[in-house]
């Protein structure tokens with residue numbers, strides 16, 4: 526039987542709830558990508574061009590630190606969930622994706638948002654040893 530992991534990052538709890546429900550529904554393990562330091566309300570103010578979120582969005586090369594980097598070892602299928610920030614994932618997701626070897630694993634992304642569609646949000650994430658998801 527394939528072993529499944531649900532990994533998520535969440536600033537205000539919405540993606541966390543979805544990830545928890547998904548993990549429960551499919552009987553998967555659950556792990557969180559934890560930003561360092563955790564996001565504050567001020568950090569994620571998208572109307573402020575100097576906020577932490579705005580600054581990381583402006584810098585495509587930035588790979589912000591994470592305090593927990595859930596291991597992908599031993600899993601066949603991994604679900605990766607995140608809030609959409611300007612139609613893409615918080616850069617901490619890239620920090621995590623680029624820190625692990627996903628050879629032979631199936632990666633499925635999911636996202637929560639206010640209104641936007643997640644279809645293209647994973648296309649610019651590079652996953653080691655695997656064709657980027659389109």
Ligand SMILES: Cc1cc2nc3c(=O)[nH]c(=O)nc-3n(C[C@H](O)[C@H](O)[C@H](O)COP(=O)(O)O)c2cc1C
Nearest residue numbers: 535536537538539540608611612637638639640641
């Ligand atoms: C910095 C920032 C940027 C966002 N950009 C978008 C966006 O481009 N499109 C959208 O529909 N929602 C956007 N949202 C709303 C979040 O995607 C939405 O509230 C999400 O469900 C939050 O998930 P969380 O509670 O797990 O952090 C943005 C929120 C933040 C904080």
